[in-house]
Amino acid sequence: MQSANDEFEDLRTSVLSCRKCELANTRNNVIFGEGNTEAGILIIGEAPGKDEDIVGRPFVGKSGQLLDKILAACGFTREKHVFISNIVKCRPPENRVPTPHEAAICMPWLLKQIDLINPRILILLGATALKYMAGNDYKIRADHGKWIILNNRLAVPVYHPAALLRDPGLKRPTWEDFKKIVLKYRELVDPDHYSAHV
Ligand code: URA
Ligand code: SF4
Ligand code: URA
Numbered sequence: 001m002q003s004a005n006d007e008f009e010d011l012r013t014s015v016l017s018c019r020k021c022e023l024a025n026t027r028n029n030v031i032f033g034e035g036n037t038e039a040g041i042l043i044i045g046e047a048p049g050k051d052e053d054i055v056g057r058p059f060v061g062k063s064g065q066l067l068d069k070i071l072a073a074c075g076f077t078r079e080k081h082v083f084i085s086n087i088v089k090c091r092p093p094e095n096r097v098p099t100p101h102e103a104a105i106c107m108p109w110l111l112k113q114i115d116l117i118n119p120r121i122l123i124l125l126g127a128t129a130l131k132y133m134a135g136n137d138y139k140i141r142a143d144h145g146k147w148i149i150l151n152n153r154l155a156v157p158v159y160h161p162a163a164l165l166r167d168p169g170l171k172r173p174t175w176e177d178f179k180k181i182v183l184k185y186r187e188l189v190d191p192d193h194y195s196a197h198v
Contacts, residue, residue: 023090029056035083040189042119053091075195126160145177
């Protein structure tokens with residue numbers, strides 16, 4: 001019998017050598033994702049950017065720094081409370097949005113991560129994660145902060161930190177959305193979860 005941990009490490013090995021789509025030709029690193037493999041929350045971003053492609057880790061650039069600040073305000077750390085992944089694991093050239101074809105080819109890796117981590121809450125970070133996880137019926141401006149069910153799992157779209165950097169007016173509604181996430185985390189994962197601000 002393989003342990004869950006072995007399965008996760010096998011998945012990592014497979015993803016790190018993947019060449020299933022054309023993004024393999026221009027990437028420097030495959031960004032598998034990071035965090036607690038038993039986290040209650042899985043955060044799904046769009047795609048690695050330039051910094052991530054160089055370093056090999058998710059959300060290490062400006063967006064990542066803002067994401068870490070938001071998580072810290074919720075009392076969440078990458079080590080304990082979340083796992084962070086992306087719709088595609090390789091950087092699209094010039095940081096363009098991943099095509100539907102690339103997203104579809106890469107999706108089984110993300111679905112396997114969801115399966116193995118088995119999080120109680122999925123955070124869909126931005127319009128691209130919302131589109132490829134929930135379909136075109138949802139729109140980030142209308143649906144951010146609303147709970148939706150995806151394959152029997154609770155998910156919530158929120159604005160992408162890059163959108164907050166472009167439009168600081170989105171920070172206040174995003175904080176309201178994250179407060180709801182903290183309350184849901186207490187309800188579903190840990191009633192004693194501490195956050196200084198919620
Ligand atoms: N933006 C994303 O969507 N994902 C990353 O990993 C970094 C920036
Ligand atoms: Fe494979 Fe996904 Fe990278 Fe394409 S983006 S090569 S499918 S890991
Ligand atoms: N536009 C995006 O691409 N993402 C957001 O989160 C909001 C607006």
